[in-house]
Amino acid sequence: MSAVKLGVVITGGPYTRQASDTAYQFVKAALEKGHEIFRVFFYNDGVNVGTRLTVPPQDDRNIQKNWSELAERHKLDLVVCVAAAQRRGILDKDEAGRQGKDGDNIAPGFRISGLGQMIEAGIVADRLVIFGD
Amino acid sequence: MVMDEGPLEGSVTKRFLYVNRRAPYGTIYALESLEVVLIGAAFEQEVTLAFLDDGVFQLTKGQDTGAIGVKNFSPAYRALGDYDVTNFYVEAESLGERGLTLDDLQQITYEDEDDDWKEKPSIRVVSRRELAAIMAEQDVILSF
Numbered sequence: 001m002s003a004v005k006l007g008v009v010i011t012g013g014p015y016t017r018q019a020s021d022t023a024y025q026f027v028k029a030a031l032e033k034g035h036e037i038f039r040v041f042f043y044n045d046g047v048n049v050g051t052r053l054t055v056p057p058q059d060d061r062n063i064q065k066n067w068s069e070l071a072e073r074h075k076l077d078l079v080v081c082v083a084a085a086q087r088r089g090i091l092d093k094d095e096a097g098r099q100g101k102d103g104d105n106i107a108p109g110f111r112i113s114g115l116g117q118m119i120e121a122g123i124v125a126d127r128l129v130i131f132g133d
Numbered sequence: 134m135v136m137d138e139g140p141l142e143g144s145v146t147k148r149f150l151y152v153n154r155r156a157p158y159g160t161i162y163a164l165e166s167l168e169v170v171l172i173g174a175a176f177e178q179e180v181t182l183a184f185l186d187d188g189v190f191q192l193t194k195g196q197d198t199g200a201i202g203v204k205n206f207s208p209a210y211r212a213l214g215d216y217d218v219t220n221f222y223v224e225a226e227s228l229g230e231r232g233l234t235l236d237d238l239q240q241i242t243y244e245d246e247d248d249d250w251k252e253k254p255s256i257r258v259v260s261r262r263e264l265a266a267i268m269a270e271q272d273v274i275l276s277f
Contacts, residue, residue, distance in 0.1 A: 009275070044165055044277075083168060087161075115172040122273040123145055123176065130275060 005036045007121030011132030013045030014063040015056065020049045023131040024066050031074055038125045039077040040067075041118040042110075044132060047090050050080040052107035064107045071109030078110045079117045147272035148179045153188035154276065157207065158198060163191045164206055166277035171209070174216035181271070182213075183264060185224035189231060192223065192256065194239040207239065214243030214255055221256045224264050 008027060012019025027037055042049055049063055056062050071078050080090055091099065092106040106112060122128045151170055157163040173180060184192055191207070198205040213219075221241060228234060241255040259267070268274065 011277075044161065084165060115169055116176070118169065119149075119173045119176045119178070122149060122275075123147055123178065128273050
């Protein structure tokens with residue numbers, strides 16, 4: 001089978017839902033098979049994957065770290081929806097400055113941008129695969 | 134089948150279907166679905182909305198959220214015609230199962246530029262079987 005360009009959307013919140021774990025396994029497997037990941041877009045409670053301030057128990061997986069490391073290894077484009085992120089307190093430095101907040105929490109390898117990035121992934125990718133409930 | 138690299142945005146038109154399955158309040162899904170539809174409208178794709186299960190409540194008229202302290206965003210559906218979002222499919226079975234009819238829904242219309250700007254209804258009630266066929270025709274399906 002020839003390589004496919006995939007867009008991935010994650011709408012399920014981390015730990016509460018398995019969506020971001022399943023998407024991680026899916027993206028890893030797709031990359032191992034030689035497919036291209038055009039973008040991973042985080043929406044709804046999925047944006048909560050993108051905070052670096054989570055402290056899960058040490059004997060459990062760290063969903064944010066998994067994604068950050070995978071992004072670094074494969075130069076993945078991890079995009080957090082700005083509107084959904086603002087509601088849920090996920091901020092990068094610029095956004096924290098603009099909103100007058102005293103800190104930012106965006107995790108390494110993630111960037112904050114608009115919903116248009118998700119639509120673009122739907123247009124550009126051969127398949128848009130959604131993980132959520 | 135791999136699409137060619139290149140300036141795809143603008144040159145490709147895909148069929149986007151937004152599937153709305155949840156009540157308008159109680160969870161954020163309906164609102165955040167509407168936000169995607171509003172942004173997505175700028176991309177000049179073929180956009181269709183489907184309302185089924187409790188999602189049919191999203192279009193009911195006379196919504197009043199005053200007592201729950203949540204913004205009533207239902208008027209925004211009536212503005213979608215101005216963004217060329219004119220295909221609203223509502224599943225008949227979901228309406229019937231909830232004791233609703235078309236009369237319980239907001240009047241949502243658009244002006245048809247191909248027909249002398251005549252005002253036409255955006256909502257069409259379709260059967261579960263018809264909706265399945267509509268889903269099968271899509272390129273991208275986002276379900277909320």
